[in-house]
Amino acid sequence: MLLLALPIVIALDGSLLGWAAGSIAWIAQKALQTFMERKAAQEEDTRRFFGFMAGSLIGRSWLVALTIFAVGIADREAGLTAALLAGAAFTTYLVISLIMRAPQNHSERTS
Template identity: 75%
Template sequence: MIFFRQLDVFLLLLALPIFIAADQPILGWAATTIAWLGQKVLQAVLERKAAQEDDARRFFGFMAGSLIGRSWLLALTIFAVGIVDRDAGLAAAVLALAVFTCYLVISLIMRAPQNPSERTS
């Protein structure tokens, strides 16, 4: 189970030799990897804080802030890399899209109800 929850990180590690073999800018890989790992840490911290909240508004505030903040962190990183080196920015964006897609699919699979009776309620 842990492997599947961290499949996005494994994909980042797998991407490094692909970037090297395809002669893609390592700056794009490094920026996406650092931003992605940073946003995962931010997600864990904010989800932990949200879980401790008794007030529903503060809970949803933490969760919404986490979603928005993490998205902006990744987007601004890609934008900054693109300003420095256009090719690296494109490589970073493509890698971020692949990693996000992997993360989203795994998240949906892991949160799906296991019991068929849970799906109808």
């Protein structure tokens, strides 16, 4: 999705700095998510498991938000581009996640 957004950013005369910063932040937070999910899966204590997951969610959100903020301070257009890219990436990720987790056969569930 990030690579598909690049030609759109270029066509709309968006900031390449914003695209790069948004892409790096998104990839970094996804890598952090994978690491923390693996770490949490090794935990036998439920509280520690949920602590890892909650900490991961909060930390990853702050990572993306602070990246957008920092780039926006340097260049407002870059901040806007990074924010729009992060929003589009999150929306795409959320929709795909919901589709992938949907029941395979809805009729079996309702019967």
